[in-house]
Amino acid sequence: xxxxxxxxxxxxxxxxGSGLVDVRRKPATWTGLWYVxxxxxxxxxxxxxxxxxxxxxxxxxxxxxxxxVSFIGFDNWNETLTDPGLYESLWNTLVFTVLSVPVMVLLxxxxxxxxxxxxxxxxxxxxxxxxxxxxxxxxxxxMWEWMYNxxxxxxNGILGQLGFEGSEWLFSENxxxxxxxxxxxxxxxxxNYLLYLAAMQSIPKDVYEAAAIDGAGVWQRIGRITLxxxxxxxxxxxxxQLIGSLRVFEQIYLMTGGGPNFATRTVIQYIYDSGFVGLRxxxxxxxxxxxxxxxxxxxxxxxxxxxxxxx
Amino acid sequence: xxxxxxxxSPSHPPPAHGVGRRxxxxxxxTTAAVTAAGCGAYDPLAGERTRLRxxxxxxxxxxxxxxxxxxxxxxxxxxxxxxxxxxxWGAPFYTKVAMGAAGGRGADIATVHVSRLESLAPGRLLDPxxxxxxxxxxxxxxxxxxxxxxxxxxxxxxxxxxxxxxxLVQFYNxxxxxxxxxxxxxxxxxxxxxxxxxxxxxxEIKAATGGFGLSLxxxxxxxxxxxxxxxxxxxxxxxxxxxxxxxxxxxAAMDFLYRLSEEGLSPRVSxxxxxxxxxxxxxxxxxxxGNWEMTTLDATDVSFSVTQFPNIFGNHRTRGDSHCxxxxxxxxxxxxxxxxxLDYAAWMLxxxxxxxxxxxxxxxxxxVAESEEYDRLHPQSEYREAAENVQFEPDAWFSGSAGxxxxxxxxxxxxxxxxxxxxxxxxxxxxxxFRTMINAPAPV
Numbered sequence: 088x089x090x091x092x093x094x095x096x097x098x099x100x101x102x103x104g105s106g107l108v109d110v111r112r113k114p115a116t117w118t119g120l121w122y123v124x125x126x127x128x129x130x131x132x133x134x135x136x137x138x139x140x141x142x143x144x145x146x147x148x149x150x151x152x153x154x155x156v157s158f159i160g161f162d163n164w165n166e167t168l169t170d171p172g173l174y175e176s177l178w179n180t181l182v183f184t185v186l187s188v189p190v191m192v193l194l195x196x197x198x199x200x201x202x203x204x205x206x207x208x209x210x211x212x213x214x215x216x217x218x219x220x221x222x223x224x225x226x227x228x229x230m231w232e233w234m235y236n237x238x239x240x241x242x243n244g245i246l247g248q249l250g251f252e253g254s255e256w257l258f259s260e261n262x263x264x265x266x267x268x269x270x271x272x273x274x275x276x277x278x279n280y281l282l283y284l285a286a287m288q289s290i291p292k293d294v295y296e297a298a299a300i301d302g303a304g305v306w307q308r309i310g311r312i313t314l315x316x317x318x319x320x321x322x323x324x325x326x327x328q329l330i331g332s333l334r335v336f337e338q339i340y341l342m343t344g345g346g347p348n349f350a351t352r353t354v355i356q357y358i359y360d361s362g363f364v365g366l367r368x369x370x371x372x373x374x375x376x377x378x379x380x381x382x383x384x385x386x387x388x389x390x391x392x393x394x395x396x397x398x
Numbered sequence: 399x400x401x402x403x404x405x406x407s408p409s410h411p412p413p414a415h416g417v418g419r420r421x422x423x424x425x426x427x428t429t430a431a432v433t434a435a436g437c438g439a440y441d442p443l444a445g446e447r448t449r450l451r452x453x454x455x456x457x458x459x460x461x462x463x464x465x466x467x468x469x470x471x472x473x474x475x476x477x478x479x480x481x482x483x484x485x486x487w488g489a490p491f492y493t494k495v496a497m498g499a500a501g502g503r504g505a506d507i508a509t510v511h512v513s514r515l516e517s518l519a520p521g522r523l524l525d526p527x528x529x530x531x532x533x534x535x536x537x538x539x540x541x542x543x544x545x546x547x548x549x550x551x552x553x554x555x556x557x558x559x560x561x562x563x564x565x566l567v568q569f570y571n572x573x574x575x576x577x578x579x580x581x582x583x584x585x586x587x588x589x590x591x592x593x594x595x596x597x598x599x600x601x602e603i604k605a606a607t608g609g610f611g612l613s614l615x616x617x618x619x620x621x622x623x624x625x626x627x628x629x630x631x632x633x634x635x636x637x638x639x640x641x642x643x644x645x646x647x648x649x650a651a652m653d654f655l656y657r658l659s660e661e662g663l664s665p666r667v668s669x670x671x672x673x674x675x676x677x678x679x680x681x682x683x684x685x686x687x688g689n690w691e692m693t694t695l696d697a698t699d700v701s702f703s704v705t706q707f708p709n710i711f712g713n714h715r716t717r718g719d720s721h722c723x724x725x726x727x728x729x730x731x732x733x734x735x736x737x738x739x740l741d742y743a744a745w746m747l748x749x750x751x752x753x754x755x756x757x758x759x760x761x762x763x764x765x766v767a768e769s770e771e772y773d774r775l776h777p778q779s780e781y782r783e784a785a786e787n788v789q790f791e792p793d794a795w796f797s798g799s800a801g802x803x804x805x806x807x808x809x810x811x812x813x814x815x816x817x818x819x820x821x822x823x824x825x826x827x828x829x830x831x832f833r834t835m836i837n838a839p840a841p842v
Contacts, residue, residue, distance in 0.1 A: 150841035151493065152523055153500025172834070237667055239675070258617075258667040260818055346617070347816060348809035364489040365802055366496065366517075366841035 145373035151366040163373040173374055175349065176357035177381075179264070183339075183353060184332040186268045191328050192321065194272060195279030200309065202280075203287045213284070220277030228341035231270040232257065235342075257343050260350040267339055267351060274338070275331070279324045286320040287313060322393040329389060333382055354378050447479040448738045453498075453505040453726075454484055455491040459693025463756025471745055478738055488800035492517070495726055496842075499523040504726025507739040512549045512558055512720040513791050513798030519842040520552035525725040527556045531737065535744040541764050546720050549790055558722035559743050561750060562759035563785045565718030566621055567689050568708050572701040574683035578602050586780075587684075591709040593654065600663040600684070609681035611663040615673045616815035619655065620807045621717040622686060626651035628789040629711035636794040641832050645825060652814055652821035654710060659815040666816050677702065684708075689781070692758035704758075704777040706784045718788030719799050720762060754778050760785045795840045806831045 145163050149156045167173060202212040219227065234241040235256035243253030256266045290313065298308050336355035339345065345352030345360075352360075358378070362371030456464050461484055472480050483505070485491040492514060498504040500523060510518065518524050532538065539547050542560055550558035568587075575581050580599060582588050590596045600611025614622060627634070632647035658664035668676065670687075671694075677685040678700040685691075686707065695702055707716035723743040725736070746753070750761040751771055758778055761767040762785075773779050796802035810824035810831070819827070 148839055148841075151500070152496040152519055152842050154519065154522060154842065166838075236672070238665075238672060255667055255816075259816065260813075346809065346812060348813045348818070360802075360805070363493050364800075364805060365796070365838070366493075367838065368841075370838075 141372045142376065144369045145376060147369045148367075149369045151362065151368050159369070163370045166370060167373045167377055170374075172357055173354070173377070176352050176354045177378075179349075179351060180333060180335065180353040180355075182264055183268065183335050183351075184329065186265065187271060187332045187335075188325065188328050190268065190272050191276055191279055191332070192325055194276050195283050195324065196317075196321075198276065198280045199283035199287055200313070202284055204305075216280050217277035219274050220281075222274065224274075224337045225341060227270065227274045228338050231266075231273075232342055235266055235270075258347055260347050263343055263347060263351045267342060270342065271335070271338055279328060282320055282324055283317065286317050290316050322390075325393070326386060326389055330382060330386060333385065447477055448734055450478050450480045450507070450735060450738050450742060451505045452480070452482040452742070453491075453495060453508040454482060455487045455509065457484055457487055458690065458757075460690055460753070460757030460759065463753060466756070467746065467749060467752055470749070471742065474745075475742075478742070480742070492800060496523055499726040499728075502727055502729030504728055506725070506728070506735050507723050507742065508726050509561065509721050510558075510724050511799040512546070512560060512722045514801060515549070515552055515557060515724075515798075516793050517795045517798060517801060517842060518724070520555065520557040523727050523842070524557050525727050525731060527559065527725060527740075529556050531740055532556075532559065532744075535737075535740040537740075537744050537747060537763075541747075542762055543764070543785055545786065545788065545790075546762055549720065550722060558724050559747070560720045560722040560762035561743075561746060562753060562757075562762050563718055563720050563788055564689055564757075564759045565781075565784055565788050566625055566686055566707050566716045567781050567784060568705050569677055569685040569687060569691070569695065569702050570705065571677050571680060571683050571685075572703060574603060574607055574680055578606050578683060580683070585703065587703070587705050589709075592712075593710050596708055596710060597657075597663065600658075601661075603683035604663055607681055607683060610665055610676060611682060611684065612658060613668065613673050613676035613682040613685040613687075614658075614664055615670050615687060616659065616665060616667055616812055617669040618804075618808060619811040619815065620804045621688075622655060623648075623651050623807070623811050624789065624791065625707055625715060625717040626654055626710060628717070629709075629713055629715045634792045636792055636797075636832070636836055639836060641836055643829065643832070648825055648828070649821050650711070652811070652824055655811065656814045656817075656821050656824075660817060664815070689758035689760070689778075692777075693756070702777075704780050706781050706787065713787070714784065715787045715789050716784060717791075718785075719790065720788075721759070722762075751775070794835075795842050796835045796838075802835060803831075806835070 146158055146160060147156050148159050148162075198212070198216050202209055202216070205212060233239070237243055237253060237255050237258060240256070242256065246253045254262055257263050294312055294316075295308055298312055303311065334355060335353050336359070339351050339353060340356055340359075343351045345356050354374070355378075358371050358374050361374065362368050365371075452468075454461075454464065464482070464484075468480065468482050472478070485494055492510070495504065495508055495510065496518060499518070504523075515524075520526070529538070537559065543563075546560050546563055550556055550560060570580075570587050572581065572585060575587060576585075578599075580588055580590070580603070590599045603611040627644075627647055630644075630647040630650060632644045632651070633642060635642040659666045664682075665672070665676065670691075673685060673687055674691050674694045676682045678695060678698040680700070689704070692704065706714040708714075723739075723746075725731075725739065747761075747763040748766070750763050750766050751769070753759055754761050754766070754772065755775055755778070760778070760782060761772065766772055767782060767785070772782070791797040791801075791803070794803065798804070807828055810819060810827040813819035813827075814821065814824045
């Protein structure tokens with residue numbers, strides 16, 4: 088509280104006398120409530136309430152197909168924590184995350200730097216790098232499935248003409264996950280790229296000019312000015328990307344269905360399979376809770392790590 | 399159904415419609431008509447039509463054919479307000495059927511795989527069908543093969559009306575097989591019985607095509623395994639906390655599939671669509687696939703014919719299933735609509751020649767399957783006797799088309815084709831999969 092009231096003073100923005108802020112604060116809160124009420128209602132109805140209900144389900148044998156529901160204590164939790172399928176899919180999710188996060192962050196940064204420096208081609212690069220992001224997942228998955236097709240696909244066609252042996256891409260346990268990561272990077276990197284580009288373009292030009300006068304070259308300017316000033320954006324992008332990667336589902340579901348031999352089945356798909364194919368909502372809910380806790384831990388740990396660095 | 403619409407029961411209010419422009423228009427007309435006539439006389443436009451909602455999962459070539467049949471049905475039955483909805487095949491469809499029925503608001507009639515009957519909790523999610531009422535609609539058990547009719551029962555109650563049998567068959571590319579000398583004077587595939595004879599033939603074909611001998615779906619291979627396992631009389635029984643599997647026979651079936659890909663007689667990787675493409679392109683001479691792929695091949699210019707699943711272990715048994723009509727549970731089941739639904743199912747059965755023509759499915763309704771018209775359908779009639787060789791999947795809540803068993807068993811068998819697992823390793827994984835499934839509490 089005290090922080091909040093100090094902030095406007097510190098910034099010296101106050102046209103209004105700082106003493107007035109405290110007086111006006113109380114009635115303003117009530118007005119504000121009306122503004123957030125529609126959101127709050129949806130939030131409670133579609134997020135908070137289902138989460139509470141879902142937690143309740145984890146202690147029952149509730150089925151998607153209805154039927155009698157009985158309280159079964161911690162059976163679902165025990166089954167979840169000892170289920171090899173869950174650990175396998177957690178591992179796959181981790182592999183996807185470890186492969187995709189660095190690519191998606193560094194690639195976005197590289198593309199943004201390129202765009203920022205290639206002034207004339209700027210519009211064209213912005214379009215090319217961001218356009219895939221607006222494609223629906225089904226379109227992207229279909230396109231890449233065709234390109235990856237071992238016998239008829241573009242990639243093996245090109246490799247064959249160059250005299251190389253093709254790969255089985257999505258269809259081999261060894262290459263399937265990497266193939267999905269490549270397709271995902273192409274599809275989703277545009278968002279991170281946009282964040283980076285916006286951050287880059289808001290760095291004041293006079294900083295660069297000053298550095299140029301002092302004799303800093305292009306690489307020095309990037310290394311000493313651009314990158315440090317992008318640190319906050321990098322934290323944001325990395326955290327968002329981490330959460331996004333951990334939640335990967337739809338493109339994998341469409342491209343490989345989790346195969347071959349479950350090499351690409353991620354946690355969300357396993358939860359989906361248990362809940363919607365296997366109809367076991369109680370069991371699926373307890374897995375979802377386990378996964379939620381893991382995501383929270385990962386996010387908090389990451390925030391801590393990065394904020395310490397910044398300080 | 400005709401009776402019902404001519405004598406609308408006063409105890410049933412006019413069916414509720416979704417509000418749309420047409421509904422408002424119809425409502426206005428109704429009011430006008432009632433006012434003008436001074437009574438509620440029957441008028442097909444007046445919202446007195448019997449409402450009938452059908453759900454199905456036919457999105458492919460057979461879906462197109464079903465649409466045509468439905469148009470014809472609607473044209474012949476103006477007194478029925480018929481609406482069919484097609485959902486995405488597989489788990490998305492079954493989830494919706496189960497959830498709709500769990501709330502007591504299922505469609506009036508739905509098409510499902512008979513192998514999924516047990517997973518749809520007959521008695522709770524499905525309403526039973528009264529054989530007497532079905533007989534009134536002109537359908538009784540003498541009109542079906544016993545092996546298929548029996549599948550429609552659960553605990554002595556009838557829950558399904560079979561529309562077709564669909565199964566794995568063997569397609570062959572006429573040009574390739576002629577070149578290799580595998581056709582008789584009538585352009586039919588010569589018998590290739592037994593493992594050795596069959597594999598020898600595949601080697602000859604491979605030598606001729608430079609590609610493969612046999613094209614088969616390695617991405618959804620459970621059905622192939624099931625057919626080969628059942629050809630050896632292999633039993634699979636799921637009990638309360640254990641299962642019965644004949645490991646030697648399972649290994650023999652797996653070994654056969656493993657060697658096909660290992661020797662290059664079959665592709666290591668082939669999805670459903672690639673599988674047909676390989677036959678159509680002349681990359682292979684034979685193909686094992688579902689009869690529904692006929693529509694795909696018809697769209698190409700390959701000359702092909704179809705015969706039964708190959709006899710590898712002494713017979714032509716094959717994996718199959720049956721699309722059938724069921725009544726998803728409704729809290730307030732309306733007798734009039736139930737009657738209309740039965741009449742609709744009967745109409746579809748009587749017209750199932752068209753269903754077979756469009757999708758290659760074998761009509762379950764014997765008067766059609768044994769008709770001269772069906773005999774003239776080529777190549778559909780080439781595998782008519784295969785219906786008797788159909789092997790259904792074991793009874794369990796997780797078995798059946800697009801069920802858990804199929805999903806989970808796909809992994810190890812795909813790995814066989816890819817060469818990443820030996821038959822012994824694949825068998826171990828399959829057993830682990832079975833164990834996980836029987837250990838899981840049944841959700842239905």
